[in-house]
Amino acid sequence: MSVEAMAMEEQPQRDSHWALWRRQVVGILRLELRKNIFSMRAALLYFLAAVPVGFLGLLALVVTFKGRETEIGPAMAFAGFFFFFLGLLFFGSLITFLQLFRGDVMDQSLHYYFLCPVRREVLVAAKYIAGVVSTTVVMSLSLIACYALTHYIFVGSGGGDPNILANLFRYLGVSFLAVLGYGAVFMLSGLYFKNPVLFPIALSLWELIHPFLPALLKKLSVIYYVLALMPFPMETGPFEILADPISPFAAILGLLALAAVAVWLSALRIRRMEISYTDD
Amino acid sequence: MNVASPSVNPNDRIVFENVSRFYGEVLGVNRVTMTLEPGITGLVGPNGSGKTTLMNLVTGLLRPTRGHLTILGLTPDQPEALFSQVGYCSQFDSFPKGMTGYQLVYSFLRVHGFAHAQAEAMTWRAIRRVNLEPAAHRKVAAYSKGMRQRIRLAQAISHEPRVMVLDEPLNGLDPMARAEVTELFKELRDEGRFVILSSHILHEVDVLSDQVVFLNSGYVVAEGEVSGVRSEIHAQPMKVLIRCQKPTALAARLFDEEQVVAAEVHKDGGGLLVSTRDADRFYLRLNEVVAEDGFALDTVMPADADVQAVYGYLIGQEGEAR
Numbered sequence: 001m002s003v004e005a006m007a008m009e010e011q012p013q014r015d016s017h018w019a020l021w022r023r024q025v026v027g028i029l030r031l032e033l034r035k036n037i038f039s040m041r042a043a044l045l046y047f048l049a050a051v052p053v054g055f056l057g058l059l060a061l062v063v064t065f066k067g068r069e070t071e072i073g074p075a076m077a078f079a080g081f082f083f084f085f086l087g088l089l090f091f092g093s094l095i096t097f098l099q100l101f102r103g104d105v106m107d108q109s110l111h112y113y114f115l116c117p118v119r120r121e122v123l124v125a126a127k128y129i130a131g132v133v134s135t136t137v138v139m140s141l142s143l144i145a146c147y148a149l150t151h152y153i154f155v156g157s158g159g160g161d162p163n164i165l166a167n168l169f170r171y172l173g174v175s176f177l178a179v180l181g182y183g184a185v186f187m188l189s190g191l192y193f194k195n196p197v198l199f200p201i202a203l204s205l206w207e208l209i210h211p212f213l214p215a216l217l218k219k220l221s222v223i224y225y226v227l228a229l230m231p232f233p234m235e236t237g238p239f240e241i242l243a244d245p246i247s248p249f250a251a252i253l254g255l256l257a258l259a260a261v262a263v264w265l266s267a268l269r270i271r272r273m274e275i276s277y278t279d280d
Numbered sequence: 281m282n283v284a285s286p287s288v289n290p291n292d293r294i295v296f297e298n299v300s301r302f303y304g305e306v307l308g309v310n311r312v313t314m315t316l317e318p319g320i321t322g323l324v325g326p327n328g329s330g331k332t333t334l335m336n337l338v339t340g341l342l343r344p345t346r347g348h349l350t351i352l353g354l355t356p357d358q359p360e361a362l363f364s365q366v367g368y369c370s371q372f373d374s375f376p377k378g379m380t381g382y383q384l385v386y387s388f389l390r391v392h393g394f395a396h397a398q399a400e401a402m403t404w405r406a407i408r409r410v411n412l413e414p415a416a417h418r419k420v421a422a423y424s425k426g427m428r429q430r431i432r433l434a435q436a437i438s439h440e441p442r443v444m445v446l447d448e449p450l451n452g453l454d455p456m457a458r459a460e461v462t463e464l465f466k467e468l469r470d471e472g473r474f475v476i477l478s479s480h481i482l483h484e485v486d487v488l489s490d491q492v493v494f495l496n497s498g499y500v501v502a503e504g505e506v507s508g509v510r511s512e513i514h515a516q517p518m519k520v521l522i523r524c525q526k527p528t529a530l531a532a533r534l535f536d537e538e539q540v541v542a543a544e545v546h547k548d549g550g551g552l553l554v555s556t557r558d559a560d561r562f563y564l565r566l567n568e569v570v571a572e573d574g575f576a577l578d579t580v581m582p583a584d585a586d587v588q589a590v591y592g593y594l595i596g597q598e599g600e601a602r
Contacts (some may be wrong), residue, residue: 022362027390031376039377108374113445114341116391117363275341 024118025126032130036096037138041103044095045135047089048141052081063153074154075167079232081150083170086226087177089139090207094181094200096135096188100127101270111275122268128187128263135179140172147171149175167231174229181222181255184262191269222258225251287384291353293317294338294443299347301333307498308333312347314493315327315505316476318442320469322485323478324591325495331478332371335445338476339368351443364392367436371447373428375420381407381431383414385438400555406438407431411460425452433461437468442469446477450484462488486587496595509594510585516593517541517555518585520562523578527552530575537565553583 035041072080104110113123126219189199194214207223218224246254292317301308309330323331335350336342340356340363350357354362355393361498383407389399407416410430415423429452436444449465450458465488468475479485485492486506493503502509510518524530531543531552538563542555556562559582570577584590 023393023395025393027393028389030390031387034378035376107377108372109376111341111368111372112369112376112388113365115339115363115368116388117393119360119392188491271571274343275336 018245021119021122024116024122025129028113028118028126029130029133032100033134034128035103036130036134041099041221042096042134042138045092045138048092048095049138051143052085052088053142053149054080056146056153060149060153068153072154074151075163076232077154077180077266078150078167078171079230081146083228084175085143085146085175085225088142089135089178090182092135092139093131094186095178097128097131097186098154098196098200099218100131100187100190102190102196114273114275117161120273122269124187124267124270128184128266131183132176134178135183136176139175139255141181143171143175145166163231170231171230173225177229177252177255178222178226180259181225184259184266185222188262188266188269191266191273222255225255226256289474291350294476295348295350296337297348299337299344299349300341301337302345308342309337309495309500310498312500315392316426316474316556318469318472318474318505319410319490320465320475320477320488320493322587323476323488323495324480324482324492324587325501326483326595328497328576329595330498331497332447332494333494335368335447335476335478337371338443339366341368342482343505364439365441366424366445367433367441367444369429369446369449373425375428377421379420380411381420381423381427381434382433384420385435387528388435389438391462393472394439399400400584402438402440406434409437409464410434411457415544425455426454426504429453430457430461433464441473443474444476446475447480449477449600450481451477457485468585481589482588489587492587492590494591494594501594502590506590507582507585510590511559513593514557516584517557518559519583520554520556520559520580521546521551522566523551523553523579525576530569533569533575537562537569539565551578 036045101110104113117193151164185203186200189203190196193199209220210218210221210223211222225246228246282583283436294567296312299312300310312334316375323334325331333342337344338351340359351362354365356362375389379387382403386399386403389402390396394402404413407413410433412427412430412434415427420428423431429449433449436446444471446465450461453461462484464480465475465477469486469490477485477488489506492506492509493505494501494509502512522530527545531545531554534540534552534554535543537553538562539556539558540554541556541557543552545552554562566580584593
């Protein structure tokens, strides 16, 4: 058999670009999910996810033995807690997405992908999807546990939550979108900034001062869109500069657009990326 | 400068056109213009000469700062087409963590886009070719250096690429494995593929390579078949080893010939070493001398037309054995 014939036989069936890209994305997902969920890289993510569960678990024990004394109902209690949880989502996304490419560069294994006949854009998309899936799965499990514990701790004191499941799904959706937004931004920053610390610090400050930003600048933060999707409106203090309220639909579109732009810029960066192994 | 005769398909070659690559202000390779044809091409040169840079350019891991490079008519901007044709066994000893040898190759093929059954079959074929079948399901991290080298090789050849770029592929291999891998390279060459390899073991490059590229300080000093390169080095007279019964007499007879620069009896006494600036004319004259004076010759062979000698002449002994 000639070399050309052998090569033709060995090529993946190229029925269409989409079919090939789908198979390649699946191939990359297999590797990335394993790295993001089942390796030491994921240890910090698991720790972050476990912290609120542990804290609420302890509180639940205290409540069980000492009784409930609070006036706050479970819905409002969890709404307040979710602010804190957003911070965990921020850092959870930071841990996962900053390492998507930087981690491979650090352990010098990025060439494994770069030597495959895979478009760099497909690689970026697949790694991003893997990051979203792994962070969302781990943090969602934490969120569900926290939600259940919050309802156990606060039930009876301020009345139950009649929309308990609907609100849970809404929080899960908001978490997913937050990971989508933060993840895309952190993946981008991991590719463009050599120092992995400065940008996350700057972004966290930006997100923290979000209530006091002018209306136009608010739209350049992830939290602006996330807050618009919360089941209950959030008050962020007397000094908040009010902006036009944004509809949930527009907020979702805004987050998706932000993520799309960040992923596209990441793809541009990766397309030009080079790898050099030695000084030879 | 073409290394070999032109092939039928004009795209069936690797073409460097004035390719330069700089790392900031540091030179990687400079003004490389050459065409590589199918077969085994050896890259030799001291550390920092640009061998790995040249390999990284061919595999698209680096882009030229200047110039143009095509591999089988493709450029690194066409990764889907290019990387299905190129396999790279890098010298870099790092792998995605936690994988077995089998998983490493299999996952690589899945990222290529091969379906499970096809990827599985191709993985076993590649692993068998490098004789690593018994250790296929062991973690790569637990492999010996030679096994890691072989699994890298399996990965590089697993998708049956036309162009195989192998950076120091014999490093860490024991003599038996070395012989097996050398045979594999010959098989790949016989299948009509491009095998571009670098090695610091000049003898092996000499035995394996159809053509050799000599690099020094980022420049291609010479390239082509070793004998052809040797004949172009006019500054160094060619040495010819003649095995015969009467070396002293033959040396005295040849010393008068105008093509002969020096003639000395070999240290083992069983022949002589003749230095000449015109090997072709010397061989003709030698035939005449033998016929005229009745010398009985056992063998006549070039003594310094191998990679080792040419390397010494072109690059100097300071780069030896790196």
